[in-house]
Amino acid sequence: MPFFRSHVLISVDPECLKRGAHEVMDALQDELVQQGLNEEVQILETSRIGDPVQFGPDLMVYPEGVHYANLSVDDIPFLVEEHFLKGRVVNKFVAQESIIADEELGMPKAKEIRIVLRNCGKIDPNNIEEYIAEDGYMALGRVLTELSPEDVINEVLSSGLRGRGGAGFPTGKKWSFARASASTPKYVICNADEGDPGAFMNRRVLESDPHAVVEGMIIAAYAIGSSQGYVYCRAEYPLAVKTLNIAIQQAREFGFLGKNIMGTDFSFDLEVRMGAGAFVCGEETALMSSIEGKRGEPRPRPPFPAVRGLFMQPSNINNVETYAVVPQIMLRGPEWYASMGTEKSKGTKTFALAGDVKNTGLIEVPLGITLREIIFDVGGGIKDNKGFKAIQTGGPMGGMIPTKLLDLPIDYESLASAGSIMGSGGLIVMDDETCMVDIARFFMDFTQDESCGKCVPCRVGTRRILEILNRICEGNGRDGDIELLEKLCYEIKRDSLCGLGQGAPNPVETALKYFREEFEAHIYEKRCPAKVCRNLITYEVITDACTGCTVCARNCPVTAISGERRQPHLIDPDICIRCGICMQVCNFNAIHII
Amino acid sequence: MVLGATHRSDIEEVVNEVVQQYGSSRDELIPILNEINRKVGFLPNGVLEMVSKQLKLPQSKVLSVATFYQMLSTKPRGRHVIQFCESAPCHVAGGRQVWERLQEELNIKAGETTEDGKWSLITVSCLGVCGVGPVVVIDEDLYGNVTPDQLPEILSHYS
Numbered sequence: 001m002p003f004f005r006s007h008v009l010i011s012v013d014p015e016c017l018k019r020g021a022h023e024v025m026d027a028l029q030d031e032l033v034q035q036g037l038n039e040e041v042q043i044l045e046t047s048r049i050g051d052p053v054q055f056g057p058d059l060m061v062y063p064e065g066v067h068y069a070n071l072s073v074d075d076i077p078f079l080v081e082e083h084f085l086k087g088r089v090v091n092k093f094v095a096q097e098s099i100i101a102d103e104e105l106g107m108p109k110a111k112e113i114r115i116v117l118r119n120c121g122k123i124d125p126n127n128i129e130e131y132i133a134e135d136g137y138m139a140l141g142r143v144l145t146e147l148s149p150e151d152v153i154n155e156v157l158s159s160g161l162r163g164r165g166g167a168g169f170p171t172g173k174k175w176s177f178a179r180a181s182a183s184t185p186k187y188v189i190c191n192a193d194e195g196d197p198g199a200f201m202n203r204r205v206l207e208s209d210p211h212a213v214v215e216g217m218i219i220a221a222y223a224i225g226s227s228q229g230y231v232y233c234r235a236e237y238p239l240a241v242k243t244l245n246i247a248i249q250q251a252r253e254f255g256f257l258g259k260n261i262m263g264t265d266f267s268f269d270l271e272v273r274m275g276a277g278a279f280v281c282g283e284e285t286a287l288m289s290s291i292e293g294k295r296g297e298p299r300p301r302p303p304f305p306a307v308r309g310l311f312m313q314p315s316n317i318n319n320v321e322t323y324a325v326v327p328q329i330m331l332r333g334p335e336w337y338a339s340m341g342t343e344k345s346k347g348t349k350t351f352a353l354a355g356d357v358k359n360t361g362l363i364e365v366p367l368g369i370t371l372r373e374i375i376f377d378v379g380g381g382i383k384d385n386k387g388f389k390a391i392q393t394g395g396p397m398g399g400m401i402p403t404k405l406l407d408l409p410i411d412y413e414s415l416a417s418a419g420s421i422m423g424s425g426g427l428i429v430m431d432d433e434t435c436m437v438d439i440a441r442f443f444m445d446f447t448q449d450e451s452c453g454k455c456v457p458c459r460v461g462t463r464r465i466l467e468i469l470n471r472i473c474e475g476n477g478r479d480g481d482i483e484l485l486e487k488l489c490y491e492i493k494r495d496s497l498c499g500l501g502q503g504a505p506n507p508v509e510t511a512l513k514y515f516r517e518e519f520e521a522h523i524y525e526k527r528c529p530a531k532v533c534r535n536l537i538t539y540e541v542i543t544d545a546c547t548g549c550t551v552c553a554r555n556c557p558v559t560a561i562s563g564e565r566r567q568p569h570l571i572d573p574d575i576c577i578r579c580g581i582c583m584q585v586c587n588f589n590a591i592h593i594i
Numbered sequence: 595m596v597l598g599a600t601h602r603s604d605i606e607e608v609v610n611e612v613v614q615q616y617g618s619s620r621d622e623l624i625p626i627l628n629e630i631n632r633k634v635g636f637l638p639n640g641v642l643e644m645v646s647k648q649l650k651l652p653q654s655k656v657l658s659v660a661t662f663y664q665m666l667s668t669k670p671r672g673r674h675v676i677q678f679c680e681s682a683p684c685h686v687a688g689g690r691q692v693w694e695r696l697q698e699e700l701n702i703k704a705g706e707t708t709e710d711g712k713w714s715l716i717t718v719s720c721l722g723v724c725g726v727g728p729v730v731v732i733d734e735d736l737y738g739n740v741t742p743d744q745l746p747e748i749l750s751h752y753s
Contacts, residue, residue, distance in 0.1 A: 104725050194722065195719055195720065196720065197681030197682045197683060197684075197719065197720035197724075198681060198682055198683040198720060198724050199720070199722070200720075200722030200723065200724060203722040235628070235665050236718065236719065236720070236721050236722065237722060273624075273625070274624075274625065274628065275624075275663070276624055276627070276628050276663030276664070276665045276666055277663050277664030277665035277666075277718070277719070278662060278663050278664060279719055290624065291621060292620065292621050293619075293620045293621040293622065293623035293624055293659070294623075294655075294659065295658055295659055295662040296662065296663070311621075352724060354682075354683035354686075354724040354725070354727075355682075355683055355686045355687075356686065360724070360725050361725050392682070396682070428682050428683055428686065430686065434686070439682075442682060442685055443682065446680075446681070446682075446719075450719070452662075
């Protein structure tokens, strides 16, 4: 395979052709030959790069990623001399693109290292050539021509990569189990059922860099000896499904999928399966039931998927991020990957930062970074200069981590020791106006709703926890409720069939562990310290601040506010429904909650 | 396209077409039901019966799948389906107020359809656009950073 140091992608959509793209291309080819650069620089045709009316004919030079626009044949000699011979970017030809703010991702922030997200927002996901220009499918070429399946597994093992779906099982080990299973066919499955509220890392990778996932899956298939793969994507992500399907089609056309991949005798194909809205399908055995066309209910393990998975055949199932990072490991070497992270948790991890933090969005950081660094350095601190109260890691089955543990390094073991999990990577930051009982109730409401109902501890247990939390928030908490909650949490964790039930009590358990006094205030003093739980708060007019403007009284939906014009008003707590409208409309901050 | 009428012959045509497209094997059941749900608007009893015959599956199995997944509906839905994201990031960002106002405006609760058949209101799990929460999706339009006061204006765009 010839190795080019530079790739030039020329846009040849009809609009650019009309404006002379082919002439520019021919001139470029001639000039490269003339300068003796035609063995170093490769010219490729591509569909549109930018807006053709604004930019055509235009071209993109990789690896620099410089976009030159409005070129004519006469510009080419100068461009070749400056850029390809002298290595200087010709600013006068560089396209002046309108900067589209990418609020989700943006430029890398302090302490970020982008490996999984490296192509996101940089390449056109619907054009395989742009991925190839970023060294795409080069890892696959190396794997198929230079390495045996065992070599691949060994490299993944020594990179220290662990499952990015949340549980953190060593990926290489998983692959070796699937390889060791004798029965065929074997299946490679990608879990793209990213259902954790607040987690959208996988969606972004699928939408922006689908080929990285496809390439990772092909490598996995080669390693375990599989010829058919499935990507199971949730129905809530229609764009991801569409992008993936385009990527798979293009990979087939280029000979990366299908029969005799890259001219070898290895064959593998890929299909996208869409979910239909069931959170539990993110659990691996439930996901496989769903691909089979059944209710997405988990199965007991063992047998593990590596032995009996999809259609009762050996299967390897990994998360989107795990597959997306594999090509980079095969390309840059396992030592490189293992040089990042901690002793037991190597590499980087993507997180979705949400909640009351200044910079929300996607981040990718080396493992071992502390929560404090993530919230204050990467995330820019708490919104509206409020105080920090807790951070919830790992989605609805993760735990709430308080201020005193902010210096906890993020790795699988440390998070587990704090009662939480890595999960897929949702991070929800909560400020000091958040009621932890209310939040615990909120998560429990979610998990009890999403419980598939197959096993009793999860189906009935989560319901009971929710009922208790509801009554505590409503001011009807009883003595003994805290102890009852603790007992329920313990038993649900111990006895549930799958990760959903085993993780469901985590938010409640950590809230009880770190914020017990809030539960006690709700139960024994009938008071919500964060002033969130409606039945436990009272709105009151601050007499000194009230100007008697009557705005509150006019806006009150239940006419609970009385008072003469220019006289301090009064709220009748028996009529008040605590909707908070009066506080919102008051121009003098004369209403507060007690 | 949503078929307003639920004539048996119309539905039969849709079912045949979709089953033909996906093939009649068991593992295509969910894609088939999804597609019919999209075309007809929901899954009437007749559909389950026809699909069960074509895929040679007991009707009970088809029904159990149809009722398991949130996006499949065995009850008729309104002309416009409003999906409200009930996830934590939206909740933290003020989603509760939006949700309460939404129910007030439409005078229905989660999972219900207005009497005039215009609106159905359902909750949906995280749509992954947490950066712009609270999020409301009407049919296929997504609205981010929604405040309670914007709702009447947003709803007025739909007839």
